[in-house]
Amino acid sequence: MARTPLPTVPTRLLDVEVAAVPRPSAPLATVIRRGADGAVVAGPHAELAEELGATGKAGEVHAVPGARRWLVGVGDGDPGSYRAAGAAFVRVADAVVAAGRSRAVQVELPAGADAGDYAEFATGAMLGGYRFRVTAREPEPRVRTLRLLAPDEAAVPARTGAVDRARRLAAATALARDLANMPSNVKNPEWLANVARRLAGDTPGLTATIRDRRWLAEQGFGGMLAVGGGSASPPRLIELRYQPRGAAAHLLLVGKGISFDTGGISVKPAEGMHLMRTDMAGGGAVIAAVWTIAALRLGVRVTALVPAAENHVSGSAYRPGDVVRHYGGTTTQVQNTDAEGRMVLADALAYGVRRFRPDAVVDVATLTGAMKVSLGLRTGGLFATDDTLADRVRAAGERAGEAWWRMPLPDDLAEQVRGEIADVRQTPPGPGGITAALFLREFTDGLPWAHLDIAGPARAEKPYAEVVPGGTGFAARTLVELAAGYT
Template sequence: MIDIEVSDSRRRGIPVATLGSGKAGEVRDGDGDFRWQVGAGEGSAQDWRTAGAALVRAAQSDGQPANAVQVELGPEPDGQTVAELAMGALLGGYQFKVTAAPAPAVRTLRLLTPHERAVPEYEKIVGRVRELAAAATLARDLANSPSNIKNPQWLAAAAERVVGEVSGVRATIHDEKWLAEQGFGGMLAVGGGSASPPRLIELAYRPRGASRHLLLVGKGITFDSGGLSIKPAEGMHLMRTDMAGGAAVIAATSAIARLGLGVRVTALVPAAENLVSGGSYRPGDVVRHYGGMTTEVSNTDAEGRMVLADALVYGIRRFRPDAVVDVATLTGAMKVALGLRTGGLFATDDDLAARVLAAGEQAGEAWWRMPLLEDHADAVRGQLADVRQAPGGPGGVTAALFLREFVDGVPWAHLDIAGPARAETTYAEVVPGATGFAARTLVELAASYA
């Protein structure tokens, strides 16, 4: 990520931008001392993020790419303006490419205020924003990493490395032998077709004095071929991002600890590869999950809910949290319902749902609450087993109803990010590829309990 400095004076030799009227993100040649004039639209939070992102992109694509850029904030910028502009700049210039010749990138952005007294306040704001942006960036990096490198062991090692750099977070990695001993049938079934066995990533943040405990569970399918219910070839390459929920959980847990939030957090990422071999699980199989509940498999491409079910029961019984949130690229139906920029929120508790929506608004991530339609609850009941994995009907709803069977009455929210977890085009602070969606929301959610 770029470095952001706050100052009350310009530095010679560094190009300067000004913020002005015009469509948010519109960049024009500036007048006089200004190389660029960047439109800030109507001045909404998204407009400022869009402006920050557009400035960095313009500087990186300029005929003479700049290593550093300065921007005049105007006579009376408020804290939110500074925060959103910085967030856009930090995320909008993101690039991920496996190459020996990285593209030119802006290294430093200087925010210029006319008031020396405002510098310390703005620096504090930028410091917090940087942690949120770092969480989204880490989630993007993990999800964008190609799956010939990223298997469950790689993801577990990456999680260990990330939290190893943060005080107060402990990582425990459970291997396939432990999973078999404990009865994690969903994870073992999904991972059975791969030469890379599954791993359960467990992260623990235990700040002193914390009275509330939040359990975060993120889907960690490092590649999803669909298994025997195999996906079409077109689009399968994008399934390297099918662990975007797990990436968001890992990144958010690290940021929560770095910010020193006073809430206990346990994070679980059930990681597996869903591939095709003689060891693959089959439609018609009956799988026994951690805790004993059984699932009748209908479609091996509905693997995310299988691994989440194990992790949810384990997390709730082992740690007894006050609230549970799972995050997953779970259903294509949610993309149809809400498009590619809004996440689906299902919840059994109104207070938890309200906290997620407020956290998303604070983070600049859009969520829409979806109904847990009781008319479809019977469809989840199994004939060969306790529950049916993929009964048909409204896919996002029935997937959520399936997961509800495993939460034992604890306040629970299910975040389906199948749409916004990856992007095909550039917009606001988002670039094509993995978006890091949900990481910032989870941090702000944790802050609401601190």
């Protein structure tokens, strides 16, 4: 039987186990730390490290000649260094496995490594070894099982629990990567909705409702209908709900779901347009997050909305100069059809706020190139109307290993959002990331709200730490940790 070229979604990650007993036949890696003086911390492996020229730098991997063994550096042992070490090691180990050797490897962490260190190393290994490839060829052999060695049997349960939770969080990131990486000739709004429906069907406590174009027209989702009007693939509103008993807090998560973005009539330059298959990375992060929140059975109610549409060019595409009426009645003066993300988000935010009245709202989107200029490619932009919510997001990002920088929402720019022939204008003058956020704020009805612009870190061109080229899954783990903070 011919193998389908499409990868399975969600991607299967490598298995990570914790045990006190090593496998006699499996290759062994030993993790070494570097002290404050820059030298490898004294211990049983210091002499070998000196022979190999190993410095203990995070992510540095040295093979021991004539032995199936490695030394892996973890720097000073902070969480990011453990993730980088896990990712670097599994990439080297994959190459050894591809050469026909054992598919199981084991790792000995430094004395004193706690459960969190085990979890971070596992996260790096699972995500650093992630691959997405559309091919009918048989996949190359890779590491299938990673055994992390605990100092004794008494230490196994706590480390196993931490690694199990890390596996769930890594799966969230991997799913968000899968959704972003899937080519857009497969991933139209209907496909994305069907994946969300299947995930909900397989996850106790999670329900999915998919709204079609007819329902969107009846309810007045003018932004989604305008953006999706130029495509042969009609828009869908994906609604996922997780409602555990006794939950005191209710979070609304909204993710931009543009399955492909040509820019519409304001067409994008050809160079780089192929990357627009990842323009639904915010929606992918939201789907992955609520799936993981339900799997972890967190004690917080979460509603997730993903307005999914394809922004295309045709005779039915919306135009610069159009006036669009959003859900709830607010009108927007269209100026640039390539600013489509805020159009669909406006509908979803207005609907979610009015329909559910949550305690807090967070939206996630690859919204503006301005944020790439402001913060580069590894830090997400955080805008918030509520200091407590902003602090929660930043703290969640620290736990998840994802960096956020809070941006301002200046009052002197707010008036720029006012429209000339409509209530608001789509692309106000001024700093693009800020004015886009101010536009979205118009649809949040004064609720505590945070806007996460991930245009920079949602994609990567080269590997670093646990990140691989393509969709990165950025923000998925932050959203899970944010929800966990509400329990």
